[in-house]
Amino acid sequence: MTTLALEGIDLTRRYGGFAALDKVSLRLEPGEIRGLIGPNGAGKSTLMDALCGRGGPTGGTVVFNGRDISGLSAQARRRAGLARSFQKTNIFPALMVREQVALAARMAETDNTDEVLVALGLLDLADRRAADISYGDQRRLDLALALVGRPSVLLLDEPAAGLSINESIVLARLLKDLASSWNVTVLLVEHDMEVIFAVSDRITVLNLGRVLAEGTREEIRGNPEVVRAYLGSSIE
Amino acid sequence: MTLLRLQSVDGYYGGARILHGVSLEVGAGERVAILGRNGVGKTTVVNACLGIARVRAGQIAFQGQAQAPIRHFTAARAGIAVVPQGRRIVPGLTVRENLALGAAVGRSGKWNFESVCDLFPILRERADTPGTAMSGGQQQMLAIGRALMANPALLILDEPSEGLAPVIVDELAATLVRLAGEDTSILLIEQNFSLVHRVAQRYYVLSKGAVVDQGTVEGMSMADLKKHVAV
Amino acid sequence: MIQVINGLVYGSFLYVLAVGLVLIFGLRRVTNFAHGSFFMLGAYVSYAAAAHLGFWTGMIVSVAALAVFGALLDRFVFRPLSREEPIVTLLVTFGLLFVLEDAVRTIWGKDYISVSAPEALSGSVTLFGSQFPTYRLFVIAVAIAVALGLAVWLRSTKVGLYVRASSVDPVTTAMQGVDTDRLSALVVAIGTGLAGLSGTIAGPLMALSPSMGGYIIIDCFIVVVTGGLTSFTGAFVAALVIGQFHNLGLVYVPEVASVIPLLIMAAVLGLRPQGLAGPRK
Amino acid sequence: MSSAVPRDKAKVAAASIAAERRTPTVVLAAGLLAAAGFAVPWVVGSQLALTLMTQAVIHAILATSIGFMIRQNGLTSFGHAAFFGMAAYLMALNGKLDAMPAELAVLAAIAVPAAFAFFAGLIIVRLPALSFSMLTLAVAQSLYELMLRWRGLAGGDDGMAVRLPSRLFGIDIELFQAPSSMFVVSWCALVAVIAILTLVARSHFGVLTVAIRENEERARYVGYHTLVPRALVFALSAAVGGLAGVLFALYNAFVTPGALHWSLSGEALIMAVIGGPQAIWGPALGAVIFFVVKNAMGDLTEHWPAIIGAMLIVVTVLLPQGISGLLNRLNRLNRRSREAGKA
Amino acid sequence: WAAKEPLKIGVPTSLTGPYSQLGDEVKRAVEFAVNEANAAGGVDGRKVEVRFLDTEAKPDLARQQAEKLALEGYNIMTATIASSEVLAIGPMLGRWNALYVATVTKANDITGKQCQPRLFRVNRPDYSDAAVIQPWLATRSEAKWAIVAADYAWGRGSGEGFRNAAAATGKTVVSENYPPLGSNDYAAFIQKVLDSGAQGMWVALAGRDAITFARQAKQFGLFDKVTTAGISFTTDGTVKVLGDVVKGINTIINYSATLDTPANRKFVSDWAKAYPGDSPTNFGGETYIGMQVIFQAVKKAGSVKPADVAKAMAGGTFETILGTQLMRKEDHQLVGPNYFGIVEAVNGTLRPAIKMTVPAQTATPGPDANCKL
Ligand SMILES: Nc1ncnc2c1ncn2[C@@H]1O[C@H](COP(=O)(O)OP(=O)(O)OP(=O)(O)O)[C@@H](O)[C@H]1O
Ligand SMILES: Nc1ncnc2c1ncn2[C@@H]1O[C@H](COP(=O)(O)OP(=O)(O)OP(=O)(O)O)[C@@H](O)[C@H]1O
Numbered sequence A: 001m002t003t004l005a006l007e008g009i010d011l012t013r014r015y016g017g018f019a020a021l022d023k024v025s026l027r028l029e030p031g032e033i034r035g036l037i038g039p040n041g042a043g044k045s046t047l048m049d050a051l052c053g054r055g056g057p058t059g060g061t062v063v064f065n066g067r068d069i070s071g072l073s074a075q076a077r078r079r080a081g082l083a084r085s086f087q088k089t090n091i092f093p094a095l096m097v098r099e100q101v102a103l104a105a106r107m108a109e110t111d112n113t114d115e116v117l118v119a120l121g122l123l124d125l126a127d128r129r130a131a132d133i134s135y136g137d138q139r140r141l142d143l144a145l146a147l148v149g150r151p152s153v154l155l156l157d158e159p160a161a162g163l164s165i166n167e168s169i170v171l172a173r174l175l176k177d178l179a180s181s182w183n184v185t186v187l188l189v190e191h192d193m194e195v196i197f198a199v200s201d202r203i204t205v206l207n208l209g210r211v212l213a214e215g216t217r218e219e220i221r222g223n224p225e226v227v228r229a230y231l232g233s234s235i236e
Numbered sequence B: 001m002t003l004l005r006l007q008s009v010d011g012y013y014g015g016a017r018i019l020h021g022v023s024l025e026v027g028a029g030e031r032v033a034i035l036g037r038n039g040v041g042k043t044t045v046v047n048a049c050l051g052i053a054r055v056r057a058g059q060i061a062f063q064g065q066a067q068a069p070i071r072h073f074t075a076a077r078a079g080i081a082v083v084p085q086g087r088r089i090v091p092g093l094t095v096r097e098n099l100a101l102g103a104a105v106g107r108s109g110k111w112n113f114e115s116v117c118d119l120f121p122i123l124r125e126r127a128d129t130p131g132t133a134m135s136g137g138q139q140q141m142l143a144i145g146r147a148l149m150a151n152p153a154l155l156i157l158d159e160p161s162e163g164l165a166p167v168i169v170d171e172l173a174a175t176l177v178r179l180a181g182e183d184t185s186i187l188l189i190e191q192n193f194s195l196v197h198r199v200a201q202r203y204y205v206l207s208k209g210a211v212v213d214q215g216t217v218e219g220m221s222m223a224d225l226k227k228h229v230a231v
Numbered sequence C: 001m002i003q004v005i006n007g008l009v010y011g012s013f014l015y016v017l018a019v020g021l022v023l024i025f026g027l028r029r030v031t032n033f034a035h036g037s038f039f040m041l042g043a044y045v046s047y048a049a050a051a052h053l054g055f056w057t058g059m060i061v062s063v064a065a066l067a068v069f070g071a072l073l074d075r076f077v078f079r080p081l082s083r084e085e086p087i088v089t090l091l092v093t094f095g096l097l098f099v100l101e102d103a104v105r106t107i108w109g110k111d112y113i114s115v116s117a118p119e120a121l122s123g124s125v126t127l128f129g130s131q132f133p134t135y136r137l138f139v140i141a142v143a144i145a146v147a148l149g150l151a152v153w154l155r156s157t158k159v160g161l162y163v164r165a166s167s168v169d170p171v172t173t174a175m176q177g178v179d180t181d182r183l184s185a186l187v188v189a190i191g192t193g194l195a196g197l198s199g200t201i202a203g204p205l206m207a208l209s210p211s212m213g214g215y216i217i218i219d220c221f222i223v224v225v226t227g228g229l230t231s232f233t234g235a236f237v238a239a240l241v242i243g244q245f246h247n248l249g250l251v252y253v254p255e256v257a258s259v260i261p262l263l264i265m266a267a268v269l270g271l272r273p274q275g276l277a278g279p280r281k
Numbered sequence D: 001m002s003s004a005v006p007r008d009k010a011k012v013a014a015a016s017i018a019a020e021r022r023t024p025t026v027v028l029a030a031g032l033l034a035a036a037g038f039a040v041p042w043v044v045g046s047q048l049a050l051t052l053m054t055q056a057v058i059h060a061i062l063a064t065s066i067g068f069m070i071r072q073n074g075l076t077s078f079g080h081a082a083f084f085g086m087a088a089y090l091m092a093l094n095g096k097l098d099a100m101p102a103e104l105a106v107l108a109a110i111a112v113p114a115a116f117a118f119f120a121g122l123i124i125v126r127l128p129a130l131s132f133s134m135l136t137l138a139v140a141q142s143l144y145e146l147m148l149r150w151r152g153l154a155g156g157d158d159g160m161a162v163r164l165p166s167r168l169f170g171i172d173i174e175l176f177q178a179p180s181s182m183f184v185v186s187w188c189a190l191v192a193v194i195a196i197l198t199l200v201a202r203s204h205f206g207v208l209t210v211a212i213r214e215n216e217e218r219a220r221y222v223g224y225h226t227l228v229p230r231a232l233v234f235a236l237s238a239a240v241g242g243l244a245g246v247l248f249a250l251y252n253a254f255v256t257p258g259a260l261h262w263s264l265s266g267e268a269l270i271m272a273v274i275g276g277p278q279a280i281w282g283p284a285l286g287a288v289i290f291f292v293v294k295n296a297m298g299d300l301t302e303h304w305p306a307i308i309g310a311m312l313i314v315v316t317v318l319l320p321q322g323i324s325g326l327l328n329r330l331n332r333l334n335r336r337s338r339e340a341g342k343a
Numbered sequence E: 001w002a003a004k005e006p007l008k009i010g011v012p013t014s015l016t017g018p019y020s021q022l023g024d025e026v027k028r029a030v031e032f033a034v035n036e037a038n039a040a041g042g043v044d045g046r047k048v049e050v051r052f053l054d055t056e057a058k059p060d061l062a063r064q065q066a067e068k069l070a071l072e073g074y075n076i077m078t079a080t081i082a083s084s085e086v087l088a089i090g091p092m093l094g095r096w097n098a099l100y101v102a103t104v105t106k107a108n109d110i111t112g113k114q115c116q117p118r119l120f121r122v123n124r125p126d127y128s129d130a131a132v133i134q135p136w137l138a139t140r141s142e143a144k145w146a147i148v149a150a151d152y153a154w155g156r157g158s159g160e161g162f163r164n165a166a167a168a169t170g171k172t173v174v175s176e177n178y179p180p181l182g183s184n185d186y187a188a189f190i191q192k193v194l195d196s197g198a199q200g201m202w203v204a205l206a207g208r209d210a211i212t213f214a215r216q217a218k219q220f221g222l223f224d225k226v227t228t229a230g231i232s233f234t235t236d237g238t239v240k241v242l243g244d245v246v247k248g249i250n251t252i253i254n255y256s257a258t259l260d261t262p263a264n265r266k267f268v269s270d271w272a273k274a275y276p277g278d279s280p281t282n283f284g285g286e287t288y289i290g291m292q293v294i295f296q297a298v299k300k301a302g303s304v305k306p307a308d309v310a311k312a313m314a315g316g317t318f319e320t321i322l323g324t325q326l327m328r329k330e331d332h333q334l335v336g337p338n339y340f341g342i343v344e345a346v347n348g349t350l351r352p353a354i355k356m357t358v359p360a361q362t363a364t365p366g367p368d369a370n371c372k373l
């Protein structure tokens, strides 16, 4: 068996008596795109936090390319090749778009700033202050900060939120591209089911801090529990 | 009566002109959508109504009353509540307090803490946790709940479906339609066509800060709408 | 024991002054270096008013005058600058400090002035076997009243909620229909009014001089920072702790007494960067 | 991600060339400015004017150091006089104790404040902005108290003379104490400081620290350590403050605890902000203007504090971005109208 | 008087800031002396011009301002408030080709370790104040004493002086307190003095500290319980502010308008004409003495060049309102008497009044051995 790109074992996080994450385990193969869905407050963002070393103390182990990184700081994890984007836009408001993407690139082996700017359609905004671009554009900038420098594993928290339909389609295609051409592994949280179903190799469903189901898109779509707790009736 | 009317509005951030002669209106009990790609100026329309973006030409009227100058609280006092893009939950306040803040204008109506919590039960469950400690989607519910607390005559929602699970979006759609039936007009800015299709009666399409198209949703299929609007 | 009460007096006095600073900082994010001058102005105004109207009316006049001054300040200075970096408003308060000192020096002269305690409070009581000035007990009472009043106002009234909301996100608060401009003017007025109050109660304790604000403002900021910048409870605890240690320091280690407040602040921030009761980041 | 369109490539290339052209320009401009400084003593005959100008320039260096902190770290030091005074006292104490050659003392007087700031910075740059400010104030005031009480060695509040050898770096010490030559020395130091800080601000390190200032958390999630760069900015700023202190000690040959007092820190801060710290050169400009105005007002009336205060209020309300902000805006307007003219 | 070069006097003093009130007192005295001289046809036929610059009592600034005055030609200077300012100015006088006469600054070093060829002093230094404590203390019956003195060079020095005097006269010091400069609350110290069982108290606090301390001490009833004496504690200025609070307190007096000599009576009555309803304060009187010395030295030198004036000053004798006094060659200290008195009502106003005169030879002991001129 090849080494896993990323593995979380028994990840747990509590806020007071409430378990936002309760012994969740997750195994990502290299080059895989894994969809992560679940109701609001299921613990998806918390799971990403646990994987990348954000927030309070977490129980469990994170293994990255065969190496236990549980004790590493967030910046060390990023330098090892584990990057993430944020659900709540997290950018450098006073810096130019290009400036900040280039800054993020400096930390990694390859500088693909321009490639990323072009791919995300940000080139025209490259010399604008990040504070002065629209919300959707800021969302894409946040994504660019994660993509640049060719990390080997990407944790993307609702990258399509706030994007117009066309942009979402471009994004979905881009993710597919990335996975196949760079062999990037992606853990993708999304509430936009079109994107999820279009790109995910497998899907994990979280509910109340635990894994509810895991499987291919067909299996997930057909799982009545998932439909009841999350998908609802309107997904065709 | 029209609740909100923009007449040839030019909107600016500092010296940058963003809106070019935008005109649109929302009547009583109407459900209207604004569509458009990222960065065309949808949020700027809202911000112009809130006095965040500056109006240098044209006119904005609430409930038939022309407004100048527009202060940040003008819209709220004219019965217009906004669910802002990015949620803007006030840090340091609990869920309950964030909701109470929404009732600052003191209009009475069917929405109060209890009824909002019936719509989004999680808010009751977590009433005393800090608002910003909630998950992204829960915060979105809180933002919507807070706007409802004002019992507005017009509810403006800037991409409310963002971050919400599909089941919740379903409920939201139903709620919005119901609201309009109860005399609250809706101005919906959305990328989620399924929501627009279910909620809106009319739509405006914005491109590069100008209204380039408008029409009625009723009678169109979802596919038609997508094709027609072609954003 | 008497020494502990003495520490309490100084702490109480610091609290009344510092809590005004907390209010203004909380709402406007203004590092108000002129607060010491407001205090000084308050002392002079009440001194002038008291000469004709008596101590108590003088107190009311001083608080009211300073409150009006604060409201105007908010309207014409803090509001226009509310979108600029905090450092810019800080500079304005520096300027104000210069102007106020000079104005007071011109109006009331450079001579020191000394004020007597009001008749009713000028005696002393016997406490733990020693004679203790009644006026000093009054200072403690004022601080307790202010602390309780503020706590009730901020925690359990609607306006209090708006104040708390507006201090973290004024735009969103205004979007809910709150006139945050008027709210700020009110809060700044209360803050400067408290400076007037503390100036008044300082009169019988210390010499009035145009530069008296400078002697107190640093201790005051130390209280605010140690307490956690925006926390009223924090300021209360910090003022009492610092007042106490300051006083005990004077008694037992006078050589380093003047840096004790600084050391307490450094120690607290070392352990809790957010201050005693500041919000966790 | 191989779909970059050729048109985009051209844009990309053009932008990066523009960025590279700047370094030599900065060096050249600095050289010219420094050279201009040599002409000043010839043009300005009056000793009085020269001594004022020298003092103004030394203050300008101090203001520049504070401004740099504000610009890069977003943190305001209320106690920068600590570094200024620390350097001056190091020079003075070395003169008294003869611990090392004066040349070495000069370097130490710059290095010690920097090292001190670096290690203190590792602890305190994480604090909320106002708390940081107050702690810097605390450090400075503690040093002030220390020097005030240290009668045996440092003369307490009476201060101490700075004993210097007859030559420093091979230059006659008299030259450091005569206004006409000291002006040139200080001026060159100021120009060099501004040039170096400008290059630092444009470098990767400069952008990184601004990024950390803007959003420290995100900087960590793109892979950077955030503490060390901020502490380094603090250290660099302290070194510049120390340089000002060294020049001060050389010129005046006398230090008192006043060199550590908060009113000096406050004044330097005022200078930095009215100059506008968003431009590296802003604070220096502010310093010179403030110094000259204060001096002129002090000559005219004893109500100078009120006049200075009122001017401060008016200037900041009208020009919240400082003088450099105004100049930059005028410059932009000018350029825009020229471009409009062309089109 | 167009013919002769005017006498230009520079006054770098404290016009703003915490000591501005003292600055005002010396300023009035300088102006009074200048007006008086000009009205009498000038000094040696020269018009007297004066220029004041603000030092905020900061040594660094004092040095800058003094340099400015010297370069502008006001190179005979006087009347700075703080000793540290004078010590900062002193070493530069040669370089600026200027001269300085200290009038209210008391640090021993000015005519001691840091004496300078161009630096002179007319008022009583700290060691002179120490020298008069002992004769006074010998007359007192209180055995146990407490000290409250400001925590800086002057206060500490005065405390030490008192301690020595106490030892020499067989008294014990039961409590020593050095509150920091600019304290706001003296309750802790007052309590300590009360608890110490002292019968007498020596206070060396000045200006704002003196007033704040006195006010609080009164509230605690301290003055009623112990005999209080001090230096700079009850000056004309603080007594005016404090009134009855400090009635009956004993004090060293360096100069007082109540001094009953013909020269002083004339000075006081001329002053009252120039400033109706006012009488000169201790600092005013001392500064006036400085002006008298400058004027007479200029006349003697027949020049306004600092070098010539300095030559005329050193070793000369001068007619002052305190009598004929010698400016010692060895350390440039004017040799004069010192006084002890009590705060009481004189002609209806409360002020420190002289009760005991300590003659010049006791009050101004020999030249400081540290001074090498
Ligand atoms: N600091 C905190 N304190 C208390 N509860 C918290 C805190 N942070 C998160 N939670 C709770 O943990 C749970 C999981 O949150 P999380 O953000 O992981 O949800 P999510 O699955 O990402 O939801 P969404 O789809 O809405 O983004 C939520 O119920 C949330 O309220
Ligand atoms: N504060 C600002 N200052 C200057 N320009 C701004 C500012 N905010 C937005 N803009 C610009 O205004 C334009 C319109 O932005 P707006 O936020 O209205 O877009 P939008 O249609 O809401 O987009 P999205 O779907 O991404 O939310 C964009 O080009 C953006 O770059």
Ligand SMILES: [Mg+2]
Pocket (backbone or CB within 6 Å): A044, A045, A046, A087, A157, B135, B136, B137
């Ligand atoms: Mg989430």
Ligand SMILES: [Mg+2]
Pocket (backbone or CB within 6 Å): A134, A135, A136, B042, B043, B044, B085, B158
């Ligand atoms: Mg938008």
